[in-house]
Amino acid sequence: MQLFSLFVSLNHHRMLHFLCIAVAIATKFELLDYDPQADPAAVVNVGNARFTVLADRLIRIEYASGKNQCVRFALKRSNTTS
Amino acid sequence: VRAFCIETLQHNIVVAGQFENRSTYAVVNRKLFVPSFTTSISNGVLTIATTSLVLRYEIAQPFSNASLTIASKRSNMRWMYGQTQAPNNLLGTIKSLDLQNAISLNCAEIQNVTANGESLHCEYGLVSRDGWALVDDSDNYAWDNNDWWQGQNIDDVDLYFFGHDHEYVDALADYMAIGGRVAMVPRYALGVWWTR
Numbered sequence: 001m002q003l004f005s006l007f008v009s010l011n012h013h014r015m016l017h018f019l020c021i022a023v024a025i026a027t028k029f030e031l032l033d034y035d036p037q038a039d040p041a042a043v044v045n046v047g048n049a050r051f052t053v054l055a056d057r058l059i060r061i062e063y064a065s066g067k068n069q070c071v072r073f074a075l076k077r078s079n080t081t082s
Numbered sequence: 083v084r085a086f087c088i089e090t091l092q093h094n095i096v097v098a099g100q101f102e103n104r105s106t107y108a109v110v111n112r113k114l115f116v117p118s119f120t121t122s123i124s125n126g127v128l129t130i131a132t133t134s135l136v137l138r139y140e141i142a143q144p145f146s147n148a149s150l151t152i153a154s155k156r157s158n159m160r161w162m163y164g165q166t167q168a169p170n171n172l173l174g175t176i177k178s179l180d181l182q183n184a185i186s187l188n189c190a191e192i193q194n195v196t197a198n199g200e201s202l203h204c205e206y207g208l209v210s211r212d213g214w215a216l217v218d219d220s221d222n223y224a225w226d227n228n229d230w231w232q233g234q235n236i237d238d239v240d241l242y243f244f245g246h247d248h249e250y251v252d253a254l255a256d257y258m259a260i261g262g263r264v265a266m267v268p269r270y271a272l273g274v275w276w277t278r
Contacts, residue, residue, distance in 0.1 A: 030229055034262060035113035036105040042116045046128055046141050050101050056117045056132045057246045058256045059152065061163075063145050063239035064100045 102237045104224040108217065109242070110262045131155075135245045145239060152214070157247045159213030166218070168210035172250075176202040208257050209250040217242040217257075 038060075044051045052060040105111075119132040123141065130137040136153050143149035150163035173187040178197040186192055189204035196202065208215050219240040226232035242260070246253035258264070 030110065030262070032263060034105070034111035036110060037103055038112040039114070039116050042112075042114070044121050044128070044130055045101075046139070048100075049139060049141075049145070051130055051137065051139070052112065053117060053119045053130065053132060054112060054114055054242075054260060055256045056134050057244065057249070057252065058260070059130070059132075059135065059137060059243045059245070060112070061145075061150070061239065061241040061243055062101050062237045064102070064237045 102224065102235050102240055104226070104232065105229070106219055106222045106224050106235055106240075108219050108222055109260045110225075111260050114259055134247075152243055152245055154213060154245055154247055157213055159245065159247055161214050161216075161243065161245070166216060167206050168212035168214055170211035171215060172207045172209050172211065174205040174207045176204050178202065208244055209246060209253045211248075213245065213247040215244045215246075215253070217244070 038052045038054070042053045044053070048063055048065050050060075050062040050064070052062075054060055117132055119130060121131075122129050126141050128137075128139045128141050130139075134155055136155060138151050138153075140149040145163045147162035147164045151161065153160045167189075171188075174189075175187060176185070176192070176197075177200070179185070180197045182195070182197065185195070187204070189206060192202060192204055206215065208217070219242060220235055220237060222235050222240075224232050224235055244253050244256065246256070
């Protein structure tokens, strides 16, 4: 990062600045600060069902019978390779 | 079955927690401003009420059209589990228009149509005249922490219910909040585009 900063200070060209930023974050493809983990305050979990209130009119609905997860994974994988 | 479990764990397919918490191909962001809502349980029925929607679920039941419903507080819109798309969905688009004449975008009507030997990958729209639309993420792929492929969604069912009534623009905005902003190059980089 120090090296990148040096480049920026020596050369104020805008494109180089962008290039430095791009290299610095190259390990992550997404540039924006997304987080797949919902705020716990938005989550209602009852047994095998989970509801996440993402917005006033947008609700995520999940059902996960944990004991079947491995089986399900196997089944799905064989489906997609056929 | 047990062998598959062990193999699954060894390949770091995350089973931590019972539900899918990773990003998926369609949904990358779930940490949003939490809207005001209330929850209550009476006679074994869970009720979640936001300002606009009321969800009812019979606790401990598998999902069915009797055990899971959502209704709008602002209209007659009502959805039952099992309804996959509204009859008056305003439709999405297809992968390619190659070799097609005028074509329906109703996915049910073009199931056997292909372009260059491939499926049209028809998708329904996010809004409907009925006031609701559904995005089924159950079979999508999930990403790891470095945004790379990491197995399929581990949920049995993973749905996103859009109950926007006729607030179509809000529906698109909400989708962008969870699906991510549309990548756009700067306008000055586009030059002249034309098509014949």
